[in-house]
Amino acid sequence: MIEIGKIAIVTGLIFAAFTAVVNIMAARSNTTALHRTARRGVLAVAGLTTIASIALFYAILSHKFQVAYVYQYSAMDLSTAYLISVFWAGNEGSLLFWAWLLSIFAVIVIYQTRNRNKEIAPYALCVMMVVQTFFMLLLAFVSDPFRLLPVVPPDGNGLNPLLENPGMFTHPTTLFLGYVGITVPFAFAMAALITGKLNDQWIRSTRRWTLFAWLFLSLGNLFGAQWAYVELGWGGYWAWDPVESASFMPWLVATGYLHSVMIQQRRGMLKVWNIVLILITFILVIFGTFLTRSGVLASVHSFGQSNLGPFFLGFMGITLVYGIGMLVYRLPELKSENELDSLVSRESSFLLNNLFLVGAAFAVFLGTVFPVISEAVRGVKITVGPPFFNSVTGPIFLGLIALMGVCPLIGWRRASKDNLIRNFMYPLVLTLIITLALFAAGQREGYVLLAWALCSFVISSILLEVFRGVRTRHRTRIQGYVPAFVHLVWSNKPRYGGYIVHIGIILMAIAIVASNAYKAEATATLAPGQSMNIRNYTLTYDNLSNYPVGTSRNIVVATMTITNSGEELGILTPAKTFSIHSEQPVSEVSIRTTLKEDLYAILSGWDKDGASFKVFINPMVAWLWIGGAVLIFGTIIAMWPDAREKRRELLGSGLSDKSVEEEENDEA
Amino acid sequence: MMRRSIVALSFALFLAFSAGMPVLADLTSKDVTTELICQCGCTMVVDTCDCGTAADMTALVTQKISEGQSKEQILGYFVSQYGEKVLAAPTKKGFNLTVWIVPFVAIATGGVAIYFILRRWVWKGKAAPEPVEAEQPEPEESTDEYRRRFREEFDRFSREEEK
Known part of the structure; x- marks a missing residue:
């Protein structure tokens, strides 16, 4: 099976290079036979990389430790789920993953272009196959996932314990x-x-x-x-x-x-x-x-x-x-026909x-x-770390947020003065009120205040935009507000999907600003029964327990009871895991999440007298993930197949060929 | 009604989000350790790193603060020990200044360039005949009036119906 994987990679390389060339020949000569060969070539490459991938999965799942990659990143005691993740845990495997995905995407492109884009599709496939060839070259000669060790080790090196997290499947x-x-x-x-x-x-x-x-x-x-x-x-x-x-x-x-x-x-x-x-x-x-x-x-x-x-x-x-x-x-x-009607227009804001x-x-x-x-220039090693990136990108991102608010308020082509005043008035007034309220509430840091002002500006401008659309529909089609809203979004999915994505981004921005501006941190070394305070929370250290997990790991867990202003909220269990596969223990943080804030505890160390903890309050971090979910939702709306879009494109493309555009059943 | 509830909603939303407290105090070890990189090889900022090296560095910082040293003195000490790479961000002098300035210079240059390009396009747009509406057959009534109404309706249309 391992040999099959190796052979599949080398053959895949040859086919990828061959298919790249045939695609060009097919496009040049425009003979059906060559087109067919080119398309079959892509299918062959996908088939071969799939075989290579199955071979690697097989080697990993059946613990073939004579394969260097399997030895390096897995071990007998690794659960099946994480064994699967070993596929992309290391260099060689992740390159194969790249190549595999690319070849599958090429097959989807073939399927999508079977009746259209006849002129550019072969060249696009050629470019994809050139990229494919590059990765196959690396896999065949530089970074071989099937390289064998001279001996057959009894057990593997194990997966880095940091990678044993569900994130290994998602990220x-x-x-x-x-x-x-x-x-x-x-x-x-x-x-x-x-x-x-x-x-x-x-x-x-x-x-x-x-x-x-x-x-x-x-x-x-x-x-x-x-x-x-x-x-x-x-x-x-x-x-x-x-x-x-x-x-x-x-x-x-x-x-x-x-x-x-x-x-x-x-x-x-x-x-x-x-x-x-x-x-x-x-x-x-x-x-x-x-x-x-x-x-x-x-x-x-x-x-x-x-x-x-x-x-x-x-x-x-x-x-x-x-x-x-x-x-x-x-x-x-x-x-191109570069002409504009006005300096102040949607185009210029884009x-x-x-x-x-x-x-x-x-x-x-x-x-x-x-x-x-x-x-290279000074011969001096330096570090460019978070303080640099935060202070340089901060203003740029604030500028972007401002634009997200301005964009929907400026029409395409040209925006008249009346137009601008009418559009900007409500959002600006609302922003002003919110900012003043925040100021009155004690928010004095200019940067943070500005961030809040901009976020409220964006949200109010999007809400205004949506509200106007809904109102028009409500009046002209005599619909209730809710059906009008649904129809509005559904009738122009790319546009409103985009706005939903913007709201997702703003929710994330709010989370990022809040979690940086209002965070709190406390450290303490506690004997059992002692407690520490952070804001309104009191954390009481109860005990430390130590037990094995599986055959290769040991976990040390501290239990802390948390109360907020006297009300008991449950326990936190920060821990550290020790693995025979790694010298460094891994922190297992314990987090209590609410929409308002996360209470985040780390077990830093312990001795016979007590344990030391690092505890954070990270405000509004949950909104980062909620914003992410909103972003996904908005993007899916924007991608959803749209009959109107089809009509528009038919008109726009002058009905050139059968190009009805866009596969309905994309991988969306 | 709708508008008022939206206003109230966003207002409430933001009030709910804004329970904060600004902190101002003397030099703390955190002020210094957020600007130092842990030298254990983890590449993390000392303040966030969990390892023994970071703990030692933090202890040293705390000690130097209690001796009354300023932030610059303490950072200077670490640079003399480990070299510039111990600083979490490049110094703002000499060659390092370029990395701080160039991004903004680039954006400013781009901004100026975009301004001039746009202005040229606007000129071209004005010089050329009105692209869409000029091709329509002229109506009987006064052209100005027609144009004005067209513009008005077009604006409304593009605001409400456009993509």
């Missing part, structure tokens, strides 16, 4: 789906450049792919934050670790892309810019994959040192040079939004690579 998988998903719009953008079909066809055909990838990038980041919050045990959810930044940067640029493509679709503008954005997003995806594997930057959760760095750098370089080269080559044809998003990504990028630059 890497969603992030990879997002990363690989970005490849599809990127491939179509490249195909548009290659073929010269530079209208917005490629954007419309990949709209759902982009939303899909964006959704999973968002989820990957959020699940990562949640995992860090419950597992790393330092009371926070985001530490600006290089790897966190690596997954955040493509999200920022992809968000900019999601907005700017709307301008191209509506006005035929920004053609070059959109291609640049998706190119940057894809390169940042590869950069993120590179950062986790190169060992260039020290990080909490990198995959450790490996020799993959130069390959990824080379691939990024080639992609960048080729992408920009093609762009320059097509530049004369990309001259451009500002792009500026801030790309600016934020650039700031994060510069901060992430600056230690390398510093060492």
Whole structure:
């Protein structure tokens, strides 16, 4: 079975390279037989990577410790669920995961393009197969998941205990789906450049792919934050670790892309810019994959040192040079009908939004690579950590939030003065009232006050916008407010889905601001029966117990009774787990979550006299996850198939071919 | 009615969210340890790291504060021991200044560029014939009046119906 996996990878490599070439030949000659071969080639690649993946699953699940990868990341006592997660726990396996997902996505693209996009689809598939070839090359020659050890060890090294968390199933998988998903719009953008079909066809055909990838990038980041919050045990959810930044940067640029493509679709503008954005997003995806594997930057959760760095750098370089080269080559044809009616319009606010998003990504990028630059220029090692990122990105994000409020209030094309006054008045008045109330309530910190003001501005402007739509419907169609609301959202899903996503983002922003501005922290060493206070909470240390879990782990649990202003609320059980597979014990934090705040306890240490604790109050962290759920909901609404969209696109595309656009049953 | 309840709702929402208390005090060890990186290899800020090295560094910071040293003196001590990499953020001087300034310079430059590009597009938009409505056959009644009404209705339409 292991040999089969190895053979599947090498054959898959050959097929991927072959299919890339055949796709070009098929597009050039336009013979049906070649098209069919190209499509079958993609299916073969997917089949082969699937076989390789099954082989790796088999090796992991049946404890074939002679396979170096299996030895390195698993052990006899690992539960079946975590054995499955071993597939993407290490370098080699996660690369295979990448390749596997990519090949499956290519099959979906084949299915979606069987009757349409005949001109650019082969080139897009070719680009996907080139990326596939790159990953298969790594798997075959540099980072072989099936490499054998000279001996057969009796047991494996075990999974890093930090990875034994449900986050191991949510975070890497969603992030990879997002990363690989970005490849599809990127491939179509490249195909548009290659073929010269530079209208917005490629954007419309990949709209759902982009939303899909964006959704999973968002989820990957959020699940990562949640995992860090419950597992790393330092009371926070985001530490600006290089790897966190690596997954955040493509999200920022992809968000900019999601907005700017709307301008191209509506006005035929920004053609070059959109291609640049998706190119940057894809390169940042590869950069993120590179950062986790190169060992260039020290990080909490990198995959450790490996020799993959130069390959990824080379691939990024080639992609960048080729992408920009093609762009320059097509530049004369990309001259778009750039005309505006007014400086103050939805279009210009979208451009500002792009500026801030790309600016934020650039700031994060510069901060992430600056230690390398510093060492090269001055020969001095430095660290660029949270204080830098917080103070540099803070103002940019506040600017973005402000724009989220301004955008819906400014019409497309032009906004008259009356228009602006009428639209801005209510939200601004409301914002002013809220800000003054907060000030009166004792909120004096300017930065925090500004953040609250902006968040309330966004929410009130979205509510106003929705309310106006509902009222119009209510009046013109004589519907009740609730049916009018449902119909309104349903009749323009991309727009209102987008607003729902904005509300999700604002809920997260509120959580982030509150949890930073109003947090509290206390440490204490307590003997049994003693208690500590934090705000209104009293935590009484009851006892410490110690018991084995399975054969390889031991857990030490402290029990604390919590009361809030005298009322008993239950217990917290912070613990530490010791594993024979790791020198460092792992903190198991204990959290009591309410909508208002999290009470978060860590067991730091203990001796015969007592135990020491670190306790945090993290206000409103729950809203971060609620905001995430709202974001998912909004994105799904925006992705939902829409009959009106179909009609509009039929009209818009001038009924060119059978391109009825967009598969109804996308993976949405 | 609806409007009032929305206002009341968002108001209540924000009041509920805003139970806070600003803190101002003398130099605490936290002020210093949030700006130092733990040197055990974990790459975390000392304040958040759980390991022995972080505990030792925190103890040293506390001791130096009790000796009356300022934040700058304490950070300076750690730099002399471990080098600049012990600081959680680059210093704001010399070459390190670039990393602080360049992002904002880039955004400002981009902003200026966007302004000029937009202005050119607006000129082009004004120079060119009205793209959509000009192609419509002119109605009998006065063009100005028609345009005004069109604009009004178009604005309303684009506000309420547009995507």
